[in-house]
Amino acid sequence: MSTTPRRPAGPVRRPVGRLAALAAAALLALTGCSDNGASAPEPTATLDARLLESAREGGASDEQLAVLQGGQVTFQQYQKAVNQTVTCMRDAGIEVIGDAVTQARGFPEISYSFGNSSAGRTAEQTLAIADECIATHSMYVEQAYQTAPGSLEQQEAAFAPYRDPIVQCVREKGGDVPGDATAGEILVASASVEVQTGVSCTSQAGYDGG
Incomplete structure (x- = not known):
């Protein structure tokens, strides 16, 4: 199986959430506990109104919007959102791997990858379904969680x-x-x-x- 980190298993790509987090971290610079016992980063104190608006425009689920409207994103909320994305893909017949909690960047996160192809579909069709799962269930929550002050501090330290x-x-x-x-x-x-x-x-x- 070839994989698409957090995007489609064809050629390997980084998961959407990871890429989005890097971009968001750069943008911000310019302008409790996980299953493995790791301490979760401090939640965001406030969320950028632009992210909430993007979530609304991008088709985020009511549950994802409710998390964002709460003004902070905990690890538990982030993990639940990512698990819903993974379930959405698997229910659509898209293979997902690497959906365990890791701390490669110094804070607990889930860096899953998914297949670039699925039965009866082209690569483009598979990617479209995967992208919809991500946008609907977790993309904006992931961005908020991964760019929270605690997450960024732990990333810098690691x-x-x-x-x-x-x-x-x-x-x-x-x-x-x-x-x-x-x-x-x-x-x-x-x-x-x-x-x-x-x-x-x-x-x-x-x-x-x-």
């Missing part, structure tokens, strides 16, 4: 030992990283370098959370 080697690699490959860049910004720059050169600075540094 990323610290890898910061210098990744930044050096990105710069050597022509990427631009300011000295005060956040972990999210550095990971976005590293992903851009990988697209352009095929070199994964995060892999070279031994970092598996990006």
Whole structure:
């Protein structure tokens, strides 16, 4: 099975939530407990009104909107939303793997992948169904949870030992990283370098959370 991290199992892609979280973390920089006993990050104190509006316009379920309207997202709410997305995909015949809680980025999250194909459908049809499951059940809750202050603080702490080697690699490959860049910004720059050169600075540094 080939997988699409948090998007479709065909070629491997990162899960939508992870990509969205990196982008959201970079945007923010520019402008309790999990099943494995890990402490959940502090919930968001307030949620950006733009995210709530995007959720409404993007077809988020009433349950997802209710979580966002509550003004904070706990790990339990996040986990429930992601589990609903995974169930939606599996009920549609799309294979999902990696839906366990991990702490690769320093805080508990679920970095699942899903199949790029499913029986009787084209890859485009499969992706469309998967995208609808994600948008309906968890995408906006995931963004809020992953960009909460506690999540970002724990990500920065876990990323610290890898910061210098990744930044050096990105710069050597022509990427631009300011000295005060956040972990999210550095990971976005590293992903851009990988697209352009095929070199994964995060892999070279031994970092598996990006």
